[in-house]
Amino acid sequence: MDTVTEFTEVKGARKYRRRTVDEKRQIVEETLSSGRSVAEIARSHEVNANQVFDWRKQYLDGRLGVNGRECALLPVTVNEVNDSSVDEAAACPPAAPSPGIIRIQLPRGDVHVEGSVDPDTLRVVIQCLSR
Template identity: 80%
Template sequence: MDTVTEFTEAKPARKYRRRTPDEKRQIVEETLTSGRSVAEIARSHEVNANQVFDWRKQYLEGRLGVSHHECALLPVAVNDAGDSKVADPPTSKLSAPVPGKMRIQLPRGDVHVEGSVDLDTLRVVIQCLRG
């Protein structure tokens, strides 16, 4: 009786690469601005998509630090609550923020904010809609 034994070469163990917070932020920001899927971006960086989703959560919670990318200032028009005319910005001393209403018009959509808002979340929304 002949016995045939087949041997296959074992694949070498995959070495995991440790990502710096800057690299994680860059990958997350790419998922928020590129229009590509998270899975596609994860594959291009040789990262599991679930890991990228975890980094996105950390990013939105402010746990990946601050991005070193330049922030662009957006033009702002201040309107009186009951008037449609553009008002001059106040020149008096700065006071504590008062919850109110805000409407931000961006190329890819409008943002309506009422009351207090998490600034990190608002920043991410504006970055996504800025176009």
């Protein structure tokens, strides 16, 4: 009797790489600070972009070891205002509140904010530039 033996190649289960909290944080910070898209950064680290978006949410919620919503105190310098402009402003108060201007100098760049800004966006920009 003839017997036929078939060999089939069984592919092993897909192995997922487990990322440490530090690796996740580094990837998320890269998405927040660089001008590259999340998908591009995810591909470069061989991670699904949806996973990176989930890590970003965890990061901002403070679940990756750093509280993304926690405020950090930074040194502030207040420039003197010309006294004549203060007297003029006191004499003629504006009818409606006018938006202010904020200038922040950080080691990695300067931030100039005019008008109203989303506080969450401003916090992320300051965090990224202050590291």
